[in-house]
Amino acid sequence: MVSPSPLDPTRSPAAFYGAELRRLREKAGLSQQELADLVFISGTYVSQLEKATRRPQEDLSRQLDAALSSDGHLERLHLLVRAMRRKQFAEYFVEAVEHELQARTILEYAPLVVPGLLQTRKYAEAVILAAQPMLDEEVLEERLMGRMERQTLIGDPARLLFWVVLDEAVLMRVVGSRKIMAEQLRHIAELATSRQIVVQVVEFGAGAHALLEGMISLMTFDDAPPLAYMESVNVGHVVDETSLVEKCRLAYDFVRTAALSQEASLIRIMKAVEEHEHACHPQ
Structure with a gap:
């Protein structure tokens, strides 16, 4: 037994x-x-x-x-x-967290910031404090615990397929420090290399695309209709209307076609790691 x-x-x-x-x-x-x-x-x-x-x-x-x-x-x-x-999550995000836990696939487009499911602790802390610099230490720790706890979903593709398209701005924007950025991007590369997640990068040269207006997360389930989650500053909402979710999925598919291949995306991510590391230790 x-x-x-x-x-x-x-x-x-x-x-x-x-x-x-x-x-x-x-x-x-x-x-x-x-x-x-x-x-x-x-x-x-x-x-x-x-x-x-x-x-x-x-x-x-x-x-x-x-x-x-x-x-x-x-x-x-x-x-x-x-x-x-x-206490761990913003009120508008609680519903999305509940859906995440039941999702079989999550397809996310990130225009500016590494998605929470992929953030290292130091990167997450820098993001949270940038939005709320006077946050109490206890509350900060609770928010970080919540974010790290969410990441238990990642690692078992049989349980959850996580496919993320990162805008090139996510790679280049320095969040926290160059060292934190290098560690963060290396973490994403390791997850992709071990086939725990799928990552693509949309380079600036791709020009205009279908999701320029902001982030989106599309979720599918074994026993429920698909959903879309969209977020802006201090606002987030879940969309469950079938026609709108279908339009969001089509937009996501258009962005994937504009993105680099998985192999080329990994090369671009590692190039960004090298750029950040070189800036930390210039010759």
Whole structure:
């Protein structure tokens, strides 16, 4: 019998929820599939909850409590997870985070900043402080924890395909410092080289394209219609109207055709790494 993978309940409130769910399930003598059958979900869903790759929902937590005779324990933990999530992310972004966790594919265009799912901690800190330079240290740490926690989605293409098109401005704009930029771009290159993500670059020479007006993230799901998320300064919104999502997807496809190939994009990213490193240590 294969032993279950270890859980770290101290990693986040969601991880603590997952560890408690596993503890209660095993105490009840139930497999993941047996518990899933009791609440009419899949065994995979239970596994994702335990590993904190999927966030708990209030109604489901209540059903799990009933199935496990846990006297509202998981429902109360769900409130803790929700409260922490609202501290970690801007109010307008919380819904998008929930969708991210359930997505099978995420296609993103980034015009100016490295997407949060790919940011190193130092790059993320520089981005957050640029927008809110007087941010309290505790709040900053919560925001960074939230951003780093989101990145657990990256790394398993069987779980999530993440395809990002970066504008060349993302490579050239110095966020934090030249050293931070070199580390950040090298991180993206390593993810692409190990085939954990797909990356393309749209060079300035490509001229005008279909997404000049801003970032977009397109998400598809196993059991729900696709969505689009768009964001500007302090504003973000999820689009679920089918016709609009289709138009957004078409625009994204046009941008991909204007971008460099994956191989050429990786070469361009590494060239930018060298440029930033050279600026740190000029001859």
